[in-house]
Amino acid sequence: MLDRIDHVGIACRNLTAKIAFYESVFDLTVMSREVNEEQGVREAMLRIAAAPGGSSWIQLLEPLAPDTPVGRFLARRGEGVHHIGYGVDDVAASLAALHEQGVRLVDERPRHGSLGASIAFLHPKSVGGVLTELVQAAGAGH
Amino acid sequence: MLDRIDHVGIACRNLTAKIAFYESVFDLTVMSREVNEEQGVREAMLRIAAAPGGSSWIQLLEPLAPDTPVGRFLARRGEGVHHIGYGVDDVAASLAALHEQGVRLVDERPRHGSLGASIAFLHPKSVGGVLTELVQAAGAGH
Numbered sequence: 556m557l558d559r560i561d562h563v564g565i566a567c568r569n570l571t572a573k574i575a576f577y578e579s580v581f582d583l584t585v586m587s588r589e590v591n592e593e594q595g596v597r598e599a600m601l602r603i604a605a606a607p608g609g610s611s612w613i614q615l616l617e618p619l620a621p622d623t624p625v626g627r628f629l630a631r632r633g634e635g636v637h638h639i640g641y642g643v644d645d646v647a648a649s650l651a652a653l654h655e656q657g658v659r660l661v662d663e664r665p666r667h668g669s670l671g672a673s674i675a676f677l678h679p680k681s682v683g684g685v686l687t688e689l690v691q692a693a694g695a696g697h
Numbered sequence: 698m699l700d701r702i703d704h705v706g707i708a709c710r711n712l713t714a715k716i717a718f719y720e721s722v723f724d725l726t727v728m729s730r731e732v733n734e735e736q737g738v739r740e741a742m743l744r745i746a747a748a749p750g751g752s753s754w755i756q757l758l759e760p761l762a763p764d765t766p767v768g769r770f771l772a773r774r775g776e777g778v779h780h781i782g783y784g785v786d787d788v789a790a791s792l793a794a795l796h797e798q799g800v801r802l803v804d805e806r807p808r809h810g811s812l813g814a815s816i817a818f819l820h821p822k823s824v825g826g827v828l829t830e831l832v833q834a835a836g837a838g839h
Contacts, residue, residue, distance in 0.1 A: 556723050556724050557723050557724075557725065557745050558745070558746055559745060559746040559753060560702045560704075560705060560745055560746070560753045562702075563702060563705070563781050565825065565826075565827060566826075567825055573825055576825065579798070580795065580798055580800060581698050581699050581783075582698050582699075583699065603699050603700070603701060603702055603783070604700055604701040604702070611701060611702045611753070632774075633826055634825045634826035634827075635821070635825070635826030635827055636778045636781060636826075636827055639705050639778065641723075641745070653722065656721070656722055658722060679777070683707065683709055683715055683718065683776045683777070684707075684708075684775055684776035684777030684778075685707060685776075685777055685778055
């Protein structure tokens with residue numbers, strides 16, 4: 556079902572400062588910046604590797620407001636890893652299979668993610684404390 | 698410097714149960730089990746993808762005792778993502794370059810990691826709350 560680690564989603568307070576850090580210290584480059592109003596985040600995607608099945612990324616996330624999922628995460632836990640995104644071929648089919656197995660879903664249907672992907676979150680309570688995202692890259696699957 | 702997301706390290710209370718979960722729900726397979734006395738963990742590596750630069754893994758970690766880094770993490774934060782490991786070509790050279798840039802290191806010299814890798818940790822306070830591991834896979838680099 557999972558064909559790669561698509562990205563690590565990292566919550567931060569200041570996107571511009573964190574981009575500067577990852578660019579200067581780890582020599583990475585921002586390939587895309589987006590605002591996702593639905594998820595309440597301003598984000599940047601830094602590419603780590605381009606693999607045959609799709610690239611891997613660091614996704615830096617700054618909340619648009621304190622009363623958003625990432626804003627509440629920062630208040631509760633501070634900066635750090637917010638979620639892990641795994642690449643799948645067909646996010647809708649994966650959701651159906653996971654639901655069938657009793658995994659608690661945050662999203663019952665796929666929604667819009669970064670870089671035109673179709674994504675869905677699984678509830679961390681069902682995945683050993685890990686907020687887990689399934690990512691069907693734009694152009695992948697059907 | 699970073700050539701791939703090598704692994705996501707996930708802290709758990711019961712390694713056997715967590716392996717069963719990842720195998721049955723996500724259809725992954727344990728490729729290796731190890732006890733690392735130095736790090737105070739019992740661990741399993743589940744391969745997600747084999748990429749040209751090296752594979753990507755989920756690393757499940759159960760502490761050998763409460764008074765270990767992963768044991769203290771579980772007591773403080775509960776189960777979840779413990780660290781992120783990035784692939785590098787030469788861990789010693791990367792450490793030197795990061796030290797030069799003022800990044801705080803947990804390990805000043807490489808030590809033994811999973812699957813025969815040479816690894817080193819960077820301090821989360823220097824990397825925006827993310828405990829960050831550099832991984833030079835066995836046979837990579839020099």
